[in-house]
Amino acid sequence: MKITNETECKAAFSQLDALIAEGFQGIPEKEEKFRQLALEIEAYEDSIPLMPIPAPGSLEEMIRLRMYQLKVNQKQLAQMLEITETRLSEVLRGKRNVNFDLARRLHEKLGIDGNFILEKA
Numbered sequence: 774m775k776i777t778n779e780t781e782c783k784a785a786f787s788q789l790d791a792l793i794a795e796g797f798q799g800i801p802e803k804e805e806k807f808r809q810l811a812l813e814i815e816a817y818e819d820s821i822p823l824m825p826i827p828a829p830g831s832l833e834e835m836i837r838l839r840m841y842q843l844k845v846n847q848k849q850l851a852q853m854l855e856i857t858e859t860r861l862s863e864v865l866r867g868k869r870n871v872n873f874d875l876a877r878r879l880h881e882k883l884g885i886d887g888n889f890i891l892e893k894a
Contacts, residue, residue, distance in 0.1 A: 774809070774813055775813065776813045782814060782817050782818070789814070792810075793807075830893075831893055832864075832871065832879075832889070832890060833864070833866075833867055836865060836883070837865065839883040839884070839885065847862065853882055853883075854878045854883075856878075876891075
């Protein structure tokens with residue numbers, strides 16, 4: 774049995790629930806059926822594409838994404854980039870342009886692609 778859509782997946786879950794309610798453990802045929810259903814459900818769920826995450830459209834968005842990924846706040850990021858918190862705040866609000874030195878630090882310390890920085894800065 775191969776699950777190919779949501780309806781079949783729900784039916785498989787119903788079968789699993791029924792096996793659990795009946796008490797499948799200790800009965801080889803039911804244990805095998807349970808295992809097969811669980812594997813088919815897992816395979817179907819793995820085949821469903823995840824919701825796409827939109828790529829950041831600006832340098833400010835990319836910096837905020839990196840902050841989230843690194844689990845740092847603005848103060849910590851400013852320290853990492855060796856700039857003042859005020860300057861970082863201005864960059865994140867689009868009030869200040871990125872100079873070459875900061876662009877290099879964004880690339881080296883945050884791993885932001887240099888081409889992305891050039892295109893978006």
